[in-house]
Amino acid sequence: MNHLLEVDNLHVQFDTPQGPASAVDGASFHISHGETLGLVGESGCGKTVTSLSILGLIPSPPGYIKADRILFKGRNLLNLSSEDVRKIRGREIAMIFQEPMTSLNPVLPIGRQVAEPLIAHKGISKAKAFKEAIKWLDYVKIPEARKRLYDYPHQLSGGMRQRIMIAMAMVCHPQLLIADEPTTALDVTIQAQILSLIAGLKEELNMSVLLITHDLGVVAQMADRVLVMYAGEIVEEADVMSLYDRPFHPYTEGLLRSMPILDKQIGDKLHRLTEISGIAPCTTGLTQGCKFADRCPFAFPLCSEKRPELLEVKDGQRARCWLRDYPEKRRHHD
Numbered sequence: 001m002n003h004l005l006e007v008d009n010l011h012v013q014f015d016t017p018q019g020p021a022s023a024v025d026g027a028s029f030h031i032s033h034g035e036t037l038g039l040v041g042e043s044g045c046g047k048t049v050t051s052l053s054i055l056g057l058i059p060s061p062p063g064y065i066k067a068d069r070i071l072f073k074g075r076n077l078l079n080l081s082s083e084d085v086r087k088i089r090g091r092e093i094a095m096i097f098q099e100p101m102t103s104l105n106p107v108l109p110i111g112r113q114v115a116e117p118l119i120a121h122k123g124i125s126k127a128k129a130f131k132e133a134i135k136w137l138d139y140v141k142i143p144e145a146r147k148r149l150y151d152y153p154h155q156l157s158g159g160m161r162q163r164i165m166i167a168m169a170m171v172c173h174p175q176l177l178i179a180d181e182p183t184t185a186l187d188v189t190i191q192a193q194i195l196s197l198i199a200g201l202k203e204e205l206n207m208s209v210l211l212i213t214h215d216l217g218v219v220a221q222m223a224d225r226v227l228v229m230y231a232g233e234i235v236e237e238a239d240v241m242s243l244y245d246r247p248f249h250p251y252t253e254g255l256l257r258s259m260p261i262l263d264k265q266i267g268d269k270l271h272r273l274t275e276i277s278g279i280a281p282c283t284t285g286l287t288q289g290c291k292f293a294d295r296c297p298f299a300f301p302l303c304s305e306k307r308p309e310l311l312e313v314k315d316g317q318r319a320r321c322w323l324r325d326y327p328e329k330r331r332h333h334d
């Protein structure tokens, strides 16, 4: 019960020229203290919108949030003033994004940007904040940090910019780090370095991490528990080993199969690339049935008639799939 973050029944809609479109459709989940929760799914399934909702960063209009509650350390963020939410953001919940250039200020030297949250949130003097900034730049392995303080973002490589973002996120010692595709734009070696940096910080500071990615390899490496999202819904939830060992939802199975082999241990269980056929549905006007039904190799009539609930299938693993009640409908033909 005593989770760091608890999201209950989150709905997010956007006004579009075609009418209201649902981006997140009843998502409920929690993050425990010190846990890394992976959130995976194809592009457009609602991952970023979910994380921005937690931080109160969905622009309205065109976006509208509805939820039973979003509890952070027992406080319902939905009932806080925007000023109070702003204080939590950056200080207690920090976020890093795929593309650091969108969040770094191009005309401010990086030292100033890393020191800024301390000055703004904690009222620390400039001199002290810069000292702390150097410490964090060292920590995230920016070579010769002291000399780099006056560099501008464009003078740095993509990997270095992502390190700066992490330093900025960490200066106030957040309890929750939301990392949205933090390594997607980076090449593989740099990606591995950034992931191990995040993992190290998490251990050291006993922080919780919400790791958003479309890459199941990243999740396998980093997460304790995983949520699989499809068309705005959580369709499966499991600890990371169970998910790779015995995925329940046909969508999760498809995702795992479409992943290039990442690791011998997991790779043995997987076949190489069978793309999930079909495309992710547009979420306007879908009211009944399972959203994955028209792409699902096992779909039977009930699937397009009635929406399945997210229910336990085994030892805390949960899936939103009628195969839970009708296991005989699962027939592998490969």
Ligand SMILES: Nc1ncnc2c1ncn2[C@@H]1O[C@H](COP(=O)(O)OP(=O)(O)O)[C@@H](O)[C@H]1O
Pocket: 014, 015, 016, 022, 023, 041, 042, 043, 044, 045, 046, 047, 048, 049, 050, 062, 063
């Ligand atoms: N500002 C917006 N206005 C309209 N639609 C939006 C807006 N932001 C996101 N969406 C829609 O919400 C859905 C989920 O997007 P997003 O959360 O960014 O997906 P993901 O991060 O999983 O790739 C998409 O269909 C996207 O087009």
Ligand SMILES: [Mg+2]
Pocket: 047, 048, 049, 180
């Ligand atoms: Mg996204």
